[in-house]
Amino acid sequence: MSRSPARIAPAPLLIPESAREIIDYALDRRAKLRELFRGFSSELLDADPYLIRAAKHHGRVSDRKCPVCRKENLFELRYTFGDLLGQYSGRIKSHDEIEEMSQQVGEFQVYIVEVCIKCSWNHLIASYVMGDGIPRAIPRRLPTYE
Numbered sequence: 316m317s318r319s320p321a322r323i324a325p326a327p328l329l330i331p332e333s334a335r336e337i338i339d340y341a342l343d344r345r346a347k348l349r350e351l352f353r354g355f356s357s358e359l360l361d362a363d364p365y366l367i368r369a370a371k372h373h374g375r376v377s378d379r380k381c382p383v384c385r386k387e388n389l390f391e392l393r394y395t396f397g398d399l400l401g402q403y404s405g406r407i408k409s410h411d412e413i414e415e416m417s418q419q420v421g422e423f424q425v426y427i428v429e430v431c432i433k434c435s436w437n438h439l440i441a442s443y444v445m446g447d448g449i450p451r452a453i454p455r456r457l458p459t460y461e
Contacts, residue, residue: 331414334425334443344438348382362435366392370430373407381431389429391440397423399446401454413445422446 330337351360360383374390381387393413396404399420408416413425427441 336444338442340439360435362437367432381436383436384434387431387433392428394426395423398453417445420446421449421451
């Protein structure tokens with residue numbers, strides 16, 4: 316791949332105002348793209364098939380084009396993790412669901428991943444902490460019918 320990475324302005328992310336400990340992975344993303352276009356690593360285009368499927372069915376289409384293939388708009392997935400989420404930790408949630416959860420859960424981590432379903436580019440673009448800060452007991456496992 317001899318092309319250079321697309322010069323794209325930092326994308327505005329949909330991060331709630333009440334988010335804390337926001338980490339932006341833009342510098343890491345830029346470094347990985349530079350590596351890719353210099354031919355050092357093809358491991359960056361190795362999205363798991365489950366990640367691609369999740370992006371198609373649960374992702375939010377962004378207004379940004381893929382920096383690698385420049386053909387498809389990127390999908391954003393928001394994964395939520397935390398002890399207070401119990402068995403629901405590790406699930407994909409929408410922005411609105413995360414806002415609602417932040418009023419009901421003491422603290423949980425959100426990771427935003429961008430995915431291109433055309434070329435399998437994927438990268439963690441941001442993470443942040445949400446929640447109302449009220450300590451609660453870790454929920455016991457509940458039976459689910461999924």
